[in-house]
Amino acid sequence: xxxxxxxxxxxxxxxxxxxxxxxxxxxxxxxxxxxxxxxxxxxxxxxxxxxxxxxxxxxxxxxxxxxxxxxxxxxxxxxxxxxxxxxxxxxxxxxxxxxxxxxxxxxxxxxxxxxxxxxxxxxxxxxxxxxxxxxxxxxxxxxxxxxxxxxxxxxxxxxxxxxxxxxxxxxxxxxxxxxxxxxxxxxxxxxxxxxxxxxxxxxxxxxxxxxxxxxxxxxxxxxxxxxxxxxxxxxxxxxxxxxxxxxxxxxxxxxxxxxxxxxxxxxxxxxxxxxxxxxxxxxxxxxxxxxxxxxxxxxxxxxxxxxxxxxxxxxxxxxxxxxxxxxxxxxxxxxxxxxxxxxxxxxxxxxxxxxxxxxxxxxxxxxxxxxxxxxxxxxxxxxxxxxxxxxxxxxxxxxxxxxxxxxxxxxxxxxxxxxxxxxxxxxxxxxx
Ligand SMILES: [Zn+2]
Numbered sequence: 001x002x003x004x005x006x007x008x009x010x011x012x013x014x015x016x017x018x019x020x021x022x023x024x025x026x027x028x029x030x031x032x033x034x035x036x037x038x039x040x041x042x043x044x045x046x047x048x049x050x051x052x053x054x055x056x057x058x059x060x061x062x063x064x065x066x067x068x069x070x071x072x073x074x075x076x077x078x079x080x081x082x083x084x085x086x087x088x089x090x091x092x093x094x095x096x097x098x099x100x101x102x103x104x105x106x107x108x109x110x111x112x113x114x115x116x117x118x119x120x121x122x123x124x125x126x127x128x129x130x131x132x133x134x135x136x137x138x139x140x141x142x143x144x145x146x147x148x149x150x151x152x153x154x155x156x157x158x159x160x161x162x163x164x165x166x167x168x169x170x171x172x173x174x175x176x177x178x179x180x181x182x183x184x185x186x187x188x189x190x191x192x193x194x195x196x197x198x199x200x201x202x203x204x205x206x207x208x209x210x211x212x213x214x215x216x217x218x219x220x221x222x223x224x225x226x227x228x229x230x231x232x233x234x235x236x237x238x239x240x241x242x243x244x245x246x247x248x249x250x251x252x253x254x255x256x257x258x259x260x261x262x263x264x265x266x267x268x269x270x271x272x273x274x275x276x277x278x279x280x281x282x283x284x285x286x287x288x289x290x291x292x293x294x295x296x297x298x299x300x301x302x303x304x305x306x307x308x309x310x311x312x313x314x315x316x317x318x319x320x321x322x323x324x325x326x327x328x329x330x331x332x333x334x335x336x337x338x339x340x341x342x343x344x345x346x347x348x349x350x351x352x353x354x355x356x357x358x359x360x361x362x363x364x365x366x367x368x369x370x371x372x373x374x375x376x377x378x379x380x381x382x383x384x385x386x387x388x389x390x391x392x393x394x395x396x397x398x399x400x401x402x403x404x405x406x407x408x409x410x411x412x413x414x415x416x417x418x419x420x421x422x423x424x425x426x427x428x429x430x431x432x
Contacts, residue, residue, distance in 0.1 A: 052119055058135060061413040063404045069423035070348035070400040071301040072291070074284070074337045077130070077176055078330050079123055080312030080357030082393045088320075088362060088377050089327040101334040102351050105396035109406040111414060112392050113355045116145045120390045123312065124187040126354035126411050127179035133415035141175065141193070142183035149183035153415060154202060154303060157422060161300030161430045163203045165287035167280065169265045169329065170309030171209025172197065172257075176354065180305050181205075191224045198232055198257075201431045204290060206258035206283040207309075208265045210240070213257075232257050242278035248290035253297070253432070256290070258283065264310065266325075280306055280333035288340060299430040301346075301423060306333055315358030315386045318379040323360075341399045348401050348421045352414065353393035358386035 078085065090100050102108075115125035116135040125138045131152040134144050144150050154164035166177040173194050175187040182196035190212050197205055213229040214220025222228065232238050236255035239245070245258070260277045261267060278286075284306055291302035308330035314323035334351055341347040358379040365374030381387045395414065397405035401421020409417065 054114065054116075054119070058410050058412060061407075061409055061416070063413075063417055063420050066401040066404070066421050068400045070421040071346035071423060072344070073301075073303045073348045073350070073418060073422060074288075074341075075130075075303070075305045075418065076330065076334055076337070076349075076351040077127065077305065077307045078311045078327070078351070078353045079176055079307055079309050080315045080355065080388070081308070081327070081330075081353040082356035082360075082389075082391050084356070084360040084362060085311060085315075085323065085327060086394065088360060089324060089331070091362070091375065092324050093328070093331075101331055101338055102394075102396040104338065105349075105351070105398045105402075107397040107402040107405050109395050109409055110392040111352055111395050111409050111411050113353075113411050114390065120388050121355050121411075122187075122388065123175035123354050124179060127176045129411035130352075130354070130414050130418075131180045133412045133419075135412060139186050139188070140184075141179050141187050142181075143185060147185050152180055152183075153418060154180050154200075156419065156424070157301075157303050158201055158429045158431065159426055160422070160424045161298075161427045162303050162422070163291050163294045163299050163301075163431060164201070164303045165204035165206070165291065165305070166202055167204070167283040167287060167304065167306040168207035168309045169280065169307070169326070170207060170313075171212055171263055172205050172207040172259065173209050173212045174207075174309060176307045176309060177205070177207060177305065191222050191226070194222075194228055195226070198228060198236065198255075200255075201429070202255065203253075203294065203431065204256050204258070204283075204287045204304075206256075206260075206278070206287065208259065208261035208263055208267075208277075210259040211262045213259065229259075241276040242282055243276070245278055245282055245286040248286055249293055251290070253294070258286075264313075266310070280308060280329050281336045284333050284336055294430065297430075300425070300427065303422075308333075311353075312357045312388075315356075315360065315379065318358060318386050320377050320379075323358075338398060346400065348397065348399040348418075350395065350397045350402075350405060350414075350418065352395040354411075356389045356391040356393060359389050359391075 113121050113126050115121040115138050117137045122138040124141050125136050128136045132150040168177040173190045178193045181200050182193050194212050211221040215222045215225045237251045239258045265277045287304050310326045337349045341349045359381040361378050363376045364370045365376045379386045395405050404417035
């Protein structure tokens with residue numbers, strides 16, 4: 001050991017070139033076994049590329065014609081969820097040979113998620129691509145690169161008698177649910193977003209975000225002074241406790257706003273509120289049962305978007321336990337939907353993500369020893385503040401039209417594949 005130490009010291013004193021030569025001579029195994037694991041970021045592992053070219057047209061995937069159409073569509077978005085998050089959840093909940101709900105889906109593919117002006121997208125632009133089939137700039141919601149509103153999938157399906165719901169575990173005004181409902185130049189215009197949501201034909205808008213409906217002077221977040229929660233109470237039906245989800249029939253054909261928390265659900269700052277906040281599964285079951293009532297009264301089918309919003313936030317905060325909690329909530333929702341689709345062979349279920357967050361890696365616990373079952377989960381973007389990454393995300397599909405969700409898709413293809421599955425008969429809206 002002492003000899004090796006002397007060699008190392010001598011090698012360093014020989015300067016960079018001589019040292020490198022000596023290291024080469026000693027071999028990789030010696031280096032791996034005798035040098036400490038770097039504790040921080042190594043600058044020289046990063047490569048910086050300026051101005052990646054994205055001026056070519058987005059290739060349009062050729063889709064198969066769907067003969068048996070989907071009466072209903074349930075779309076899950078795990079915000080910030082790529083293959084690493086799914087794999088980590090599989091390992092965490094039952095080991096490498098266990099299977100999670102998405103593993104049971106017969107079709108899967110991968111989605112490229114860049115936006116019109118960035119290699120690394122945000123939730124707003126990527127979800128706008130899912131909802132409108134058009135690439136837009138980061139931060140934009142339901143508008144194209146020129147800022148013009150583009151029809152979204154809930155508006156298109158409304159013309160064919162579908163009823164739509166949006167579910168999230170964030171504020172309902174957050175980027176992903178909003179991208180399926182509103183048209184604004186920026187995701188941060190939450191006063192405008194909430195007004196457009198209240199004016200929309202979406203029958204169930206469920207999640208958190210009461211504060212975004214209440215003026216600042218009354219303890220809310222609204223800068224425009226409008227007390228939107230009063231308007232929601234008269235025009236729509238407001239529910240704030242998950243017990244109110246038990247009887248979907250009692251709301252008639254009114255729009256239902258479920259605002260179960262001041263901000264997001266399961267907020268660490270408000271533990272006293274958690275017992276009245278629903279899971280994704282509970283919000284989904286309510287939305288499906290309520291949609292069925294509309295179908296009994298003449299509507300043709302339903303579209304539901306359910307977002308596991310905080311998978312992304314767990315990646316941003318580099319918090320693995322938080323990530324697993326949110327993946328588990330999503331898992332229960334997917335299981336419920338899959339069971340529903342298995343029993344009703346007319347429902348397409350799609351699970352995907354808008355982007356990856358946190359650069360999650362699954363590594364050996366000790367890089368000097370792979371041959372054991374110890375594993376290290378680590379986030380690999382900015383320490384303490386993970387960012388989105390440009391990695392593609394997985395997509396999984398079950399049910400009518402699922403054959404189009406294979407291979408490589410652009411996020412705009414996801415919109416086209418969803419519509420290819422839907423029964424677009426242009427029979428007219430069934431919502432007042
Ligand atoms: Zn996102």
